[in-house]
Amino acid sequence: MQRPNRVWQGVAPRVLAFLVGLLLLSWPFWSGPARRAPGFLLVYLIVVWLGLIVVLWLLARSASRSSPPPGEED
Amino acid sequence: MPFPPWVVLTAILAYMGFLFLVALWAERRARAGVNSSDNPIIYTLSLAVYCTAWTYYGSVGKAANSGMIFLAIYLGPTLGMLFWWVVLRRLVRVKNVHHLTSVADLISLRYGKSQAVGALVTIMILVGVTPYLALQLKAMALTLKILTHRQVDSLFYWDYGQGSWLYSHTGDLIALLMIVFTIVFGVRRLDPTERHQGIVMAVAVESMVKLLAFLTVGVFVTYYLHDGFGEILAAFARLTPSPSQPSPPLTGQASSSYLVWLSYLALSMSAVVFLPRQFHVAVVENFDEKHIATASWLFPIYLLLINLFVAPLAMAGLLLGYPLQEADTFVLRLPLDQGFPWLSLLAFMGGFSAATAMVMVSTMTMATMLTNHLLTPLLQFFKPLNFLRRHLLQCRWAAVALIILLAYWFQWEVGWSEFLVDMGILSFAAILQLAPAILGGLFWRQGNRAGALLGLTAGFLVWAYTMLVPTAVKAGWLAESLLERGPWGLALLAPERLFGVSALDPLSNAVFWSLFFNLCCYLLGSLVFRQDEQEQRLAQEFVSAAGPGLSLAQMEQGEPLIDLGQKLAGFERVLLDYLNPAHARNMIESSLRQLKLRGLDRITLTQLAELHQVLENQLAGSIGAASAATALRRFPLFTPQEARAMASVYARVLTSLRVSPQELKRKIDYYQEKEELLRRESELLLHSKRLLEEKLEGMDRLARSLAHEIRNPVTTIGGLTQRLLRRGDSSADDPEYLNRILSGVRRLERIVSEVRAYADMPAPMLAPEDLGALLKSLCEEYKSQAQAGGVELALEGQAGQEAQVQAWLDRGQIEKLLRVLMDNALEAMPQGGRLTLGLACGGDQAIISVCDTGVGILAKDLPFLFDPLFSTKADAVGMNLAIAKRIANEHGGDLTAESAPDLGSTFRLVLPLNSCGPDSARHAPPESSEEYEPLAKT
Structure with missing residues (x-):
């Protein structure tokens, strides 16, 4: 069974996070005009942005711990 | 109240002087062996050179005009950073092995060290990025004017020819300052590694300055002029749109806006790595690939912070009734109009930092590309200009001046038009054309020079047709009918609606079609044409560099980490070009048996080198030594990581021997020569020994033969003499004579007997x-x-x-x-x-x-x-x-x-x-x- 941090080291979670991120960043454009109001959009995008930063932090943490041998997770 | 020009100029010079001292300090520490840039925070801050004057002033303008769409320029890199650990780290590894100096160097090297590819990429970058530089120059000149003359202007609609000498020569002054600063900071001397720790440190400081300045203005506007985000948002929501003052929601049709949004995301995702300045700070100046992991979350925080107050600033300006077309100047105008000129000066210094950092790093990298990929190949053709090779540094200075003056001329010529407004995104679209060649080169072994040349050319031409031509039309250089009806009345070829696709907005149209043609030509060229031997080797190296990395330290210590199966597959591919499959497999099996490697999954670096040598020797038996060496050279024995480990092992050996590589080579040559002489002498001695043995053997045979031949007559003589003595019928003297004969015969018999004993002596039985x-x-x-x-x-x-x-x-x-x-x-x-x-x-x-x-x-x-x-x-x-x-x-x-x-x-x-x-x-x-x-x- 893979250790939890090994799961974070693959390309798959990055692709998944990318697709989810893209979906979340696209959602206001598919919704009604209210979702594109500057007030809502600003707060919404900042929240998504913060979420992405957390995911990036988790991925970076597991990547830094991935040695030795670094890169084998690829 | 505006500042006297001397105050602002003094502030600029003092600030640049301070930065210069910082750069000098970093360079001195580097010479002392302390790498100040080898720090994840410095690395992250240097990446923030991405945020230019376009970010600092243009984002507010873009937010006021188009709502939150500007955020895509910064959300794109954040999304893209999910793959930085995969892509950027591999670029850094390739750079470490090949000492790359620029993005043109990378692409040129990957595609067989092609000068044509390098030159094409350099031209694309020059054409694509020079107008972006023009935007920075113009932003600096205009903000300086606003601060000193309170001339209310939009950054991007500047009417020349008013005011004092300084007013009319601000642009000249800024261009001159930028040339001097770029040369002093980045091109003072030639460095083969093209690493500039001084300029990296200066850029990091500038990144901090622009962030703090922007945050200060943002906090001032949001929390001093207003009561926070909520209040501004509420006030803005109450603002009634009017024809002269429209509110800034996302404009246009939802689908169209979404395509623009997607295009911005894609463009910024590639630009944050492949723009020349970004490639330089992210790849060339990288000291430790682990910094990438830190930067991948720290840099998005920076981007978030620098954009946090963009929308409030835009809204605050609009709430105060500033004209929409002047939104680019809100950052300066808001504190200036509210009686806080020093805050306005701080904001100016932040914008100045953003622009200078971009201009210096971009110009420096472009000057490197210009001299390496355009000038140097030209010198090879024009022999009279060969003397310039001895003045490469001066050529680099001239290239810096040329690029900045070109940008300055460009903003002078078209600065009045709206052409420059979208110059940033236009540059991003130009840089996007490099992405297929770079990513294909890193991940696809078959990608080749023909594909890269075709793809880059097609992408660049379509980009120029769909983005440059429309802007040239808008600048009035070409007839407007070209956009409406297409060239020669062919609507299918209308630049902004290529092939009649009207569902795409102009930006999406350009991005889609340029990338489409680029990719198609790259794939087609790579599949149709074959790689030459050098290209194959480089492709293998690049893709291997992108593959699993191994621990350098462990490999150096001789740990069996190298995947034997993968190496054998590579060897087999090479052997199959010359041998039938059974023969190739036998050869590999025999080599493995010889080195006792059978059954192993992983081997050490030394074992790999031995395997290569044994295989080469065996193959030499079939196709000759030279051909075997050439054949196996096609299969790169060591990945870059392994090569580094091997080099490190050799370096340690040399260090422990306390000899220089040249001295070692001389000694090896000497001992090889001596060994050869000894070998020849030994062969001579062996030959002499064999001759002597043969001679002795011959003498033994002769002695044996003589003894045998003499023995018989002597025996006969002895026998007959005895018979004569026994008969007793001879004269009186006869017995004495006969006895003497008999005595002589006896002696002869003894001699013969002993000689035979000597010659017939058997070998001892021990x-x-x-x-x-x-x-x-x-x-x-x-x-x-x-x-x-x-x-x-x-x-x-x-x-x-x-x-x-x-x-x-x-x-x-x-x-x-x-x-x-x-x-x-x-x-x-x-x-x-x-x-x-x-x-x-x-x-x-x-x-x-x-x-x-x-x-x-x-x-x-x-x-x-x-x-x-x-x-x-x-x-x-x-x-x-x-x-x-x-x-x-x-x-x-x-x-x-x-x-x-x-x-x-x-x-x-x-x-x-x-x-x-x-x-x-x-x-x-x-x-x-x-x-x-x-x-x-x-």
């Missing part, structure tokens, strides 16, 4: 013998004879002790030898004397001595003593000592003699002990400190 016992028995044998002659017989050393010294010998032959010596000794003592038999061991030899106190041998006779047929006695044949000597030699030993007339003689027989059988006792350590110690005790 067996372990107790030397002490042998001498003792011999002594017993001669005891009575000696007593009869008045000779005292004695044993010395280990001679009388049994089971002390054992040697492998032919007992019969050695006894024969010793009997010759003892007979001679007894003959030499007719008046009696002392005969001593001695035995001693020294090292790996046993020494038997036969010492008498007889008449001795004359000194003149000693050198010939062991020659065949030499004797000092009248009746002797003179073969015995020769036979004795030969027996000693056949045993691997020697027989020598010492003598003094009237004092006696000593013969020493030296026999080797190392030819003994497996007698463990012979290696027993000596027990006493006598001159000769017993070697064996049982």
Whole structure:
């Protein structure tokens, strides 16, 4: 069974996070005009942005711990 | 109230002076071995060169005009950073191996070190990025004007020709300052690594300054002029849109806006890595790939912070009733109009930092590309210009000046139009054309030079047609009908609606079609054309660099980390070009057997090198050494990581030997030459030995043959002489004559017999013998004879002790030898004397001595003593000592003699002990400190 941090080291979670991120960043454009109001959009995008930063932090943490041998997770 | 120009200029010069000191400090520390840039925070801050004046001023303008769409320029990189650990880290690895200096260098190297590819990429970058530089110059000049003259202008709609000398020459001054700053900071000297720790540190400081300045203005506007985000958002929501002051929601149709949003995301995702300045700070200046992991979350935080107050600033400006078209100046105007000029100066310094950092790093990298990929190849063609090669640094300075002046000319020519407004995104679209060649080169082994050239050219042309042509039309350089009806009335070729697709907005149209043609041509070219040998090797190296990395330290320590299966697959591919599959597999199997690598999954670096050598040697047997070496060179033995480990191992060896590589090479050459000479001498000696042996063998055969031939007539003569003597019917003198004949015949028979014994002597049959016992028995044998002659017989050393010294010998032959010596000794003592038999061991030899106190041998006779047929006695044949000597030699030993007339003689027989059988006792350590110690005790 893979250790939890090994799961974070693959390309798959990055692709998944990318697709989810893209979906979340696209959602206001598919919704009604209210979702594109500057007030809502600003707060919404900042929240998504913060979420992405957390995911990036988790991925970076597991990547830094991935040695030795670094890169084998690829 | 505006500032006097001298205040602002002094502030600029003081700020740049401070940055210069920071850069100098970093460079001095680097020379002292401390890399200030080798820090994840500095690395992240240097990446923030991405945020230019376009970010600092343009984002507010874009937010006021188009709502939140500007955020896509910063959300794109954040999304893209999910793959930085995969892509950027690999670029850094390739850079570390090949010492890349620019993005053009990377693409040119990957596609077979192609000068054409390098030149094309450089031209694309020059065309694509120079207008972006123009935007920075213009932003700096205009903000300086606003601060000093309070001339309310939009950054991007500047009407020239008003005001004072400074007003009309601000642009000149800024361009001049930028040329000086770029040369002083980045191109003071040539550095083969193109690493500039000073400028990286300066850029990091500038990034902090622009962030703090922008946050300060943002906090001031949001929390001083207003009551926070909520209040601004609420106030803005209450703002009634009007034709002159429209509110800034996302404009246009939802689908169209979404395509723009997506295009911005894609463009910024590639720009944040592949823009020349970004590639430089992210890849070329990277010291540790682990910094990428930190930057991948820290840099998005920076981007978030620098954009946090963009929307509030835009809303605050609009709420104050500022014209929408002046939104680019809100950052400066808001504090200035509210009576906070020093805050406005701080905001200006932040914007100045953003612009200068971009201009300096971009110009520096573009100047490097210009000289390396355009000028240098040109010099190869134009011989009269070859002298410029000796002035490369000055050429680099000229390139810096040329690029900045080109950008300045560009903003002068089209600065009044709206062309520059979207210059940033236009540059991003140009840089996007590099992405297929770079990513394909990193991940797709088959991607080749033809594909890259075709893809880049197609993408660049479509980009120019769909983005540059429309902006040129808008600038008034071309007829507007071109956009509406297409060239020659062909609507299908209308630049902004290529092939009649009207669902795409102009930006999406350009991005989609340029990327489409770029990708198609890249794939098609790569599939249709073949790579040459060098390209194949480089492609393999790049893709391997992108593959699993191995621990450098562990590889250096000789840990078996290298995947043998992967290497064998590569070897097999090469071998199959020359051999049938069975033969290739056999060759690999045989090599693995030879090196005892069968059954292993992973091998060490050294084993891999040995495997390569063995395979090359085996293949050389089939196709010749040169072809084998060339064939296997196609398969890169070491990945860049492995090559680094190997180099490190060699470096450590050299360090421990305390020799320079040149000295080592000289020594290797010397010893190789010496080895060759020794080998030749050895061959000569062996040849001489063989000749001598053949000669001796021939002489033996001759002696045997002569003895045989002489023996028969001599025997006949002897027999007939005896018969004549027995008949007794001869004259009175006849018996005497016949006796003399008979005596001569007897002597001849003895000679013949001894010569035959010498020539026919068989090779010794070695067996372990107790030397002490042998001498003792011999002594017993001669005891009575000696007593009869008045000779005292004695044993010395280990001679009388049994089971002390054992040697492998032919007992019969050695006894024969010793009997010759003892007979001679007894003959030499007719008046009696002392005969001593001695035995001693020294090292790996046993020494038997036969010492008498007889008449001795004359000194003149000693050198010939062991020659065949030499004797000092009248009746002797003179073969015995020769036979004795030969027996000693056949045993691997020697027989020598010492003598003094009237004092006696000593013969020493030296026999080797190392030819003994497996007698463990012979290696027993000596027990006493006598001159000769017993070697064996049982």
